[in-house]
Amino acid sequence: MASRFFNLDEEKQLRILNAAIYEFAQKGYDQASTNEIVKSAGISKGLLFHYFKSKKDLYLFLHQHFVEVLKTEFFSELQFDEPDVFVRIKNIMMMKSQMMKKHPEIFNFLMSAYMESSSEVKHELDHNHHALMHSSYAKIFEDIDQSKFREGVDMNRAVQIVFWVLEGFSKQVMEKTELLGQSDNDFTDEFAEADVYIEILKKSFYK
Amino acid sequence: MASRFFNLDEEKQLRILNAAIYEFAQKGYDQASTNEIVKSAGISKGLLFHYFKSKKDLYLFLHQHFVEVLKTEFFSELQFDEPDVFVRIKNIMMMKSQMMKKHPEIFNFLMSAYMESSSEVKHELDHNHHALMHSSYAKIFEDIDQSKFREGVDMNRAVQIVFWVLEGFSKQVMEKTELLGQSDNDFTDEFAEADVYIEILKKSFYK
DNA sequence: TTCCCTTTTGACCAATCTGGTCAATTGTAT
């Protein structure tokens, strides 16, 4: 099914993919319209159903595909050798911000898929999602250098705190850059500010 | 318009309100169906348009009404005399959790309204929202006792950290209680755990 | 040109749904 799709003009592929994830993100599975998708992709109705045999087929393909796309980009750009957990978490958060900036439509789509409640696709989605989380998230907290922590601090809670702080921080960054016109922003200032928070937390929890 | 509505059976009022916010939260303004609302409220089409002269009228009324409801409940149960910022933030977060637990439908509706992009209502919503945020949020950070902070700590950033940590914490609590069957939960354990985090942060930032 | 195969089209389907109206019915209090 999908293999045939990838032989298309790359530009036509993109038009279809973008139109589809936009529509699904906007309206959710049930309410999304295949008519709307073909119209905004500039292709005929028949063609869409030629490549994807049903609406469900299309939706599940999109989900699988873009999870894969983000995963690939994420793991190719992240250095895993970073020994300090705090910095590791920071890198992940900043990367997430950069990727949300770069591919907002994909994030919107995957976020809406995460919230999707239509019984027609819910089961398959949950399955994909769990597989992803289990494989990716765990390794953030792997191999933490315990010797750096001051005696008496609860290491797990400390790491949790750092995680929440940087999550809050990157959420704030996203909201700010959304308000201002975005464009060229390379997050240099934000990296620096994130480091200030890291330093504060290190001073609190490290020896 | 709305004044007439409040003369109805209270039970009928509730049926209408619940049906409406559920539908709007589920599908967004454009895609929400007035037919669906009257069906699930068990009233006739004509009646809905008798009390609310249009779909837009209904939507904006619901928004205004439930913002008011939550605001009232929030400010009536919160003690403002709490002198410690950290505890103040904690109280607000825990209260938010409790209210989300108590009125999940209202939160869903207001959350979806916050994300609403339909041009027909966006402008009015933004206006309401801004008014709310400006009046409520500011006083969280009012009158902070600076003398408690250790020298050398950046007070604003410290408060920000506490805010993010407790936000992350309460989000986690919500997700957990959503997975488990909810029911009777009074958040006693969660209050205690939140206090642990508060203590850690106090030790870091206070004299 | 002719042949053959793949790609692409869009009219068509039957069903459902849209926000909103309004003449008619029902309920209630005098």
Added chain:
DNA sequence: ATACAATTGACCAGATTGGTCAAAAGGGAA
């Protein structure tokens, strides 16, 4: 019986739904 408010639901005209399929268009080889 009268008046008035509350309530109904059939009706409107048009749009939209996921999906099909015979036909047209494209393109390379003979």
